[in-house]
Amino acid sequence: MKGVVLVKNSKVWINVRESFWFLPAVYGLSAIMLVFLTNILDAWLVSSFKDNIPKQIITGKDTAKKLYATLVTAILTMTTISFSVIMVVLTTYASQFSPRVLQDFMKSRVTQHVLGIYCSGFLFALLLLLLIDYGKPLLGPASMVVIAILNLGAFVYFIHHTARWLQVNRLVGMIEEKGTKAIKEMTKEKQTYYEYSSWNKDEINQYRNQAKSVLTAKRSGYIQSINWSGMIECAKKHDVAVDLHVQVGSFITHDLPIMNVYATEQTEAVEQLRSFLIVGKERTDVQDVEFTIQKIGEIALRAISPSTNDPHTAVNCINRIGGLLIELGDSQKETPYLADDQNNLRVIHKTKSFEEYLYKSFYQIRHYGQNDISVIYGILEVLYKIARSSDPVIKDKIWSFHFYILDVVDWNHLSNLDREHLNEIYIKLKECCA
Numbered sequence: 001m002k003g004v005v006l007v008k009n010s011k012v013w014i015n016v017r018e019s020f021w022f023l024p025a026v027y028g029l030s031a032i033m034l035v036f037l038t039n040i041l042d043a044w045l046v047s048s049f050k051d052n053i054p055k056q057i058i059t060g061k062d063t064a065k066k067l068y069a070t071l072v073t074a075i076l077t078m079t080t081i082s083f084s085v086i087m088v089v090l091t092t093y094a095s096q097f098s099p100r101v102l103q104d105f106m107k108s109r110v111t112q113h114v115l116g117i118y119c120s121g122f123l124f125a126l127l128l129l130l131l132i133d134y135g136k137p138l139l140g141p142a143s144m145v146v147i148a149i150l151n152l153g154a155f156v157y158f159i160h161h162t163a164r165w166l167q168v169n170r171l172v173g174m175i176e177e178k179g180t181k182a183i184k185e186m187t188k189e190k191q192t193y194y195e196y197s198s199w200n201k202d203e204i205n206q207y208r209n210q211a212k213s214v215l216t217a218k219r220s221g222y223i224q225s226i227n228w229s230g231m232i233e234c235a236k237k238h239d240v241a242v243d244l245h246v247q248v249g250s251f252i253t254h255d256l257p258i259m260n261v262y263a264t265e266q267t268e269a270v271e272q273l274r275s276f277l278i279v280g281k282e283r284t285d286v287q288d289v290e291f292t293i294q295k296i297g298e299i300a301l302r303a304i305s306p307s308t309n310d311p312h313t314a315v316n317c318i319n320r321i322g323g324l325l326i327e328l329g330d331s332q333k334e335t336p337y338l339a340d341d342q343n344n345l346r347v348i349h350k351t352k353s354f355e356e357y358l359y360k361s362f363y364q365i366r367h368y369g370q371n372d373i374s375v376i377y378g379i380l381e382v383l384y385k386i387a388r389s390s391d392p393v394i395k396d397k398i399w400s401f402h403f404y405i406l407d408v409v410d411w412n413h414l415s416n417l418d419r420e421h422l423n424e425i426y427i428k429l430k431e432c433c434a
Contacts, residue, residue: 020106027116028123034143035127042138061132064141068129071148072122078155079118085162086111092166096308098298100283100291104175105165114158121151168303168313172296175285176320179292180327182285187331192229195335199345207241207345213261213270217252221279224248225287228347231276232338235346239263242273244349249288252279289328290352293361296320304369314369315378321361322382328357329386329394354394358401370408373418377425379405384429399433 089105105111124147128140164170223246235242243260246252258277261270285292300317303310332354338347362379369375383402387395406426411419 020112023109023112024116024119027113027120031120031123032127034120035124035131038128038139038143039131039134042140064132065129067141067144068125068132071144072125072129074148075118075121075125075151078151079115079122082114082118082155082158085159089162089165096302097168097171098295098302100295100298104171104178104295108161108165110158110161114154114161117151117154121147168299169316172299172313172317172320175292175295176323178285179289179324182287182292183289183324183327183331186287189229193232193341193346194339194343195333196337196339197333197335199337199348203345204348207262208243210241210262210264213263214257215259215261215270215274216255217258217279218254218274219279220253221251221281222283223250223252224278224280224284226278227276228338231273232340232346234272234276236340236342236344238270240270240273241345242347244347246277247350247352249283249290289324289332290357290360293321293324293357296324297361297364300365301368304365304372304375311369311372311374314365314372314375318362318365318375318378318382322386325354325357325361325382325386326389329354329390354397355401358397359404362405366405366408373414373422376405376409377422380422380425380429384425384432387429387432395433399429402429 086105125144128144132140165174226244226248231242240261240263243262244258245260246258252258259273261273263270283291285295296317300314300321302308303313303317332352334351334353336349336351337345338349340346365375365379380402383398383405387398390398409422414422
């Protein structure tokens with residue numbers, strides 16, 4: 001039961017840590033503690049060294065009141081302006097980029113740290129103003145000046161940070177970087193257990209002939225992440241095998257069967273296995289690389305829409321998707337069988353194939369960009385670059401997939417230059433995959 005408590009605590013911690021209010025709340029509590037610490041130090045310094053403290057560094061109460069009141073108003077004004085900027089960014093993201101990228105800006109640590117600094121500065125000044133009649137201001141005004149300078153610096157940096165986030169190419173680059181980091185984290189986790197692309201069928205049937213427990217979903221939502229290491233360790237501890245029916249990114253409904261658990265005898269301990277699936281209201285890119293690709297793809301679709309007509313941004317998005325596909329081809333293999341450290345089968349799950357990632361990456365861009373030769377050329381060029389960086393198995397899959405892309409090209413209606421350039425990249429792809 002201790003393991004279950006730890007897992008549940010980790011799920012709660014993930015939800016709290018990822019929430020928008022967490023860092024501002026930490027800053028606010030720190031400011032409250034700093035106020036009381038400042039007042040205690042002021043009282044101790046004045047009582048212990050009142051004859052040795054120069055009068056020049058002791059601020060009068062009237063002056064301190066004016067300082068605190070002015071800074072409370074100033075910090076509140078900066079906070080209001082910053083929230084207005086956030087609303088402009090969110091509106092821009094939703095209308096021009098993709099509603100799915102809103103969470104990237106809101107979960108940005110810079111955004112949360114800046115708002116936390118505002119909260120701490122406001123609370124620090126307000127509480128000092130309320131407690132000013134209970135002592136002589138000594139450290140309080142000096143500390144308030146330092147915090148005000150920090151707030152001003154945070155305000156300037158936040159404007160700079162927001163301006164960078166509004167640059168679409170930089171935004172797409174950050175999304176790709178985050179996706180690459182997620183792929184590397186998943187690859188690192190796989191070092192704690194064994195993966196296999198095939199397993200002895202007789203042994204699998206032997207497991208499936210044992211007592212079966214069907215675990216269903218307790219709530220509706222998206223599978224945000226799966227703790228594979230924890231699931232395998234739990235299955236090993238209770239000597240069971242798990243047949244998982246869902247994937248990261250899948251939407252599940254209440255009471256939907258999500259896994260079968262095979263054991264020699266029925267045990268309530270199998271209920272623990274459900275806790276290794278983190279379910280939330282929306283998809284996240286913690287382990288869901290397909291969702292990361294979807295966000296970049298939606299930005300590309302907005303770019304090639306008639307209202308925007310920005311094919312260069314679409315081609316940049318296609319290149320970024322290609323970078324993620326190269327990482328996936330190198331690290332993510334089709335290994336549906338997971339074993340523990342003693343090489344006993346513990347988890348069977350459905351893996352996403354590279355063909356599925358290819359299709360989900362380009363099927364919408366292919367449909368809406370089929371009349372833009374630069375988009376089709378960009379897709380073929382990315383397929384060529386992926387093939388150049390991949391093993392023969394991936395090359396075969398890319399060669400099979402490229403027919404799907406070229407199927408929408410009407411070669412007879414292309415101009416000579418368009419046909420020449422498209423044929424040139426096609427020949428490169430053919431030679432690479434041959």
